[in-house]
Amino acid sequence: xxxxxxxxxxxxxxxxxxxxxxxxxxxxxxxxxxxxxxxxxxxxxxxxxxxxxxxxxxxxxxxxxxxxxxxxxxxxxxxxxxxxxxxxxxxxxxxxxxxxxxxxxxxxxxxxxxxxxxxxxxxxxxxxxxxxxxxxxxxxxxxxxxxxxxxxxxxxxxxxxxxxxxxxxxxxxxxxxxxxxxxxxxxxxxxxxxxxxxxxxxxxxxxxxxxxxxxxxxxxxxxxxxxxxxxxxxxxxxxxxxxxxxxxxxxxxxxxxxxxxxxxxxxxxxxxxxxxxxxxxxxxxxxxxxxxxxxxxxxxxxxxxxxxxxxxxxxxxxxxxxxxxxxxxxxxxxxxxxxxxxxxxxxxxxxxxxxxxxxxxxxxxxxxxxxxxxxxxxxxxxxxxxxxxxxxxxxxxxxxxxxxxxxxxxxxxxxxxxxxxxxxxxxxxxxxxxxx
Numbered sequence: 120x121x122x123x124x125x126x127x128x129x130x131x132x133x134x135x136x137x138x139x140x141x142x143x144x145x146x147x148x149x150x151x152x153x154x155x156x157x158x159x160x161x162x163x164x165x166x167x168x169x170x171x172x173x174x175x176x177x178x179x180x181x182x183x184x185x186x187x188x189x190x191x192x193x194x195x196x197x198x199x200x201x202x203x204x205x206x207x208x209x210x211x212x213x214x215x216x217x218x219x220x221x222x223x224x225x226x227x228x229x230x231x232x233x234x235x236x237x238x239x240x241x242x243x244x245x246x247x248x249x250x251x252x253x254x255x256x257x258x259x260x261x262x263x264x265x266x267x268x269x270x271x272x273x274x275x276x277x278x279x280x281x282x283x284x285x286x287x288x289x290x291x292x293x294x295x296x297x298x299x300x301x302x303x304x305x306x307x308x309x310x311x312x313x314x315x316x317x318x319x320x321x322x323x324x325x326x327x328x329x330x331x332x333x334x335x336x337x338x339x340x341x342x343x344x345x346x347x348x349x350x351x352x353x354x355x356x357x358x359x360x361x362x363x364x365x366x367x368x369x370x371x372x373x374x375x376x377x378x379x380x381x382x383x384x385x386x387x388x389x390x391x392x393x394x395x396x397x398x399x400x401x402x403x404x405x406x407x408x409x410x411x412x413x414x415x416x417x418x419x420x421x422x423x424x425x426x427x428x429x430x431x432x433x434x435x436x437x438x439x440x441x442x443x444x445x446x447x448x449x450x451x452x453x454x455x456x457x458x459x460x461x462x463x464x465x466x467x468x469x470x471x472x473x474x475x476x477x478x479x480x481x482x483x484x485x486x487x488x489x490x491x492x493x494x495x496x497x498x499x500x501x502x503x504x505x506x507x508x509x510x511x512x513x514x515x516x517x518x519x520x521x522x523x524x525x526x527x528x529x530x531x532x533x534x535x536x537x538x539x540x541x542x543x544x545x546x547x548x549x550x551x552x553x554x555x
Contacts (some may be wrong), residue, residue, distance in 0.1 A: 133323050137274060137330035139304035140247050144272035147305050148244050152221040154299070155268050159217035162295045163210040166260070169291060170206040176287040177201040177256060180280060197388040199254040199281055209260045216264045216519035222538045223270045236549040242541040244270035246332035249324055250522060251276045251346060253338035256284035261520035263292050263306045268519075269540035272305045274331060276324060278338075279311040325350040335535070337523040340450065355531055357523025359450045360390030360478035362508045365397040365467045365493070366406060367484035374505065375483040376409045382481070382507040384417040388452050390524055391479050391511040395447060395457040397467045403427065403460045408434040420455035422446040427458040448474035464489050468496055475499060477526045479508040500526055500533040 150158075166173070180199055228240040248271050252258045259275060266273035277285040285308055293303040309320050325334060328351050336346040340359040347354060364382055366375045382393035398406055407430045414421065415436065422442040423431055431439050446457040447470070461467045471480055481503035482493040490504045501511045501524075511534065513521025518536035525531045531539040 133309055133320055134327070134330070136304070136307050136309060137247070137324075137327050139302070140272045140274050140307045141330045143302035143304040143307075144244070144247050146301050147267060147272050148223075148246075148270045150270065150301075152224075155221065155270070156217045158295060158299050158301075159213050159264055159268060161298065162264070162292060163213035163217070165291055165295055166213065166288075167207065167210045170203055173206050173284070173287060173291075174201060174203065176283040177281075179283040180254075180256075184280070195254055195280070195388075197386070199256070199284075201256060201284065205257065209257055212261065212514060212520045213264050215514070216268050216537065219268065219519050219537055221268065222541045227543065232547075233552065236547065236552045239546045240543055241546060243544045245540055245542055247272045247274060247330060248540065249274045249276070249327075249331045249334045249352065251321060251324070251334065251336045251338070251342065253278040253342065254280035255337070256281045256288060258337060258522075259285050259288045259308075260292075262522055263289075265520055265522060265537050265540055267305070269537055271540055272307070274307045274309060274324065276309045276321060282311050321345075322349065325352060328352055335522055355525055355535065356527050357525055357535055359476050359526075360392070360511075360524065361394050361448055361450050361474060361476040362391060362479045362481075363395045363397055363471050363475065364393055364481040364483065364508065365461075365464075365471070366399065366402065367464065367467075367482060367486060367489055368399040368401045369485040369489070370402070370406075370483040371485060372402065372406050372409060375406065376413070378481070378483055378505070378507050379410060380413045380417075382509055383419060383456055384413070384454065385507075385509055387454050389509075390450070391508050392452070393456055393508060394449060394451050395459065395470075395474065397459055397461050397470060398427070399467075400426070400460050400462055403430055407431060407458070411436045414438070417454055420453075422455065422457045424457075424459045426460040430460075431458075448476075450476070464492065468493070471497055478524055479503065479511040481506065481508050500524060 184196060222242055223244055225242040226239055227242060230238050232238045248266050250262050262273055289306060289308040292306045296303055296305055331352050334350050334352045334354045336343045337357045343356050364379055379396055407427060411434050420438045421431055422440055424442050428441055442457050477499045479501040480497045480499045482490060483505055484490050494502050494504060511524060513519060513534040513536040516534050518534050521534045521536045523535050525535045
């Protein structure tokens with residue numbers, strides 16, 4: 120599916136779309152908290168009412184995928200696919216966001232800086248939020264809900280793989296905006312790139328400093344790095360997840376096995392899934408064979424270091440291959456993981472320091488001193504003790520939806536959700552004061 124092209128096969132400039140979004144942002148900024156709540160609740164109702172149509176459009180996207188995709192377990196297929204349950208989850212997320220505290224207008228500081236001269240710092244919307252993402256149509260709804268609730272307009276650049284889904288979802292959102300006498304441009308979906316203008320839309324968005332206030336890339340490491348290197352608009356990264364789970368000598372092995380299996384197979388195509396398992400040498404012979412039945416059930420490919428390879432081979436695990444250096448620090452996004460046997464906490468922490476993307480890291484242990492050391496020393500947005508990394512999520516953290524998981528340290532870290540879609544404004548009121 121393509122957008123209207125110029126005679127030379129290029130797309131028209133997106134500047135008019137960005138200008139309209141900027142103008143629409145003023146209308147969203149003026150909305151009252153109650154009005155925003157009503158709008159999102161109405162959108163939840165409309166989304167539920169049109170769930171079947173959403174799935175029809177999503178199936179059109181799925182049908183365009185490479186027909187050679189093996190048994191539809193491909194990670195891209197999972198990210199793209201919507202189900203009735205997932206659509207209902209999106210509607211529930213809309214209702215949750217609708218009822219979260221409005222982050223705008225909050226007084227962050229208030230004082231009198233000299234007699235009669237009053238100073239306030241308040242939270243205000245960012246303005247126009249640009250989000251670039253890949254084949255995840257759920258992001259369309261999540262971003263729109265968070266931006267509208269926080270008083271922002273949004274400009275969405277979704278991947279071409281989800282174009283039918285994204286167009287339909289944005290159409291529903293814009294219909295609700297119209298019901299509320301708001302400009303459709305408050306939620307704008309940018310066109311997919313034409314064959315002769317590959318990347319032109321993204322490049323124009325990244326340089327639109329007059330109209331867009333912030334850019335948030337959500338997707339592969341290559342996408343994030345491209346945006347980081349080329350954007351003139353301030354950027355907040357939502358980084359790729361290279362997540363480790365370290366099973367320490369004192370761990371309850373049954374709990375550890377359940378945590379590892381859940382972190383790997385519950386939804387391997389997402390950024391909080393397990394990519395590398397670290398196991399203390401003292402328990403490796405006892406622990407690793409405990410994983411084989413569940414790993415085999417889910418057809419997990421194990422990229423094993425020399426020690427763990429011998430253990431898995433002795434346990435007759437079939438989907439086994441020697442780990443390559445590139446397997447460590449790799450985000451698999453599939454039913455696959457790396458496994459390494461370590462000599463103890465020092466080596467585990469050193470490995471994580473070297474290969475972590477600083478997303479989510481976990482330890483399974485009953486030694487409180489080692490747990491405390493791990494939680495203190497590991498530099499990541501989220502660190503876990505005796506729990507699966509799969510909880511790193513705006514919804515699971517009670518934040519409603521999320522735009523992504525930020526792995527940087529400025530402005531936002533971890534689930535990038537509602538309360539981070541604001542900035543600050545200083546308001547000073549006086550009665551004629553001057554300063555020489």
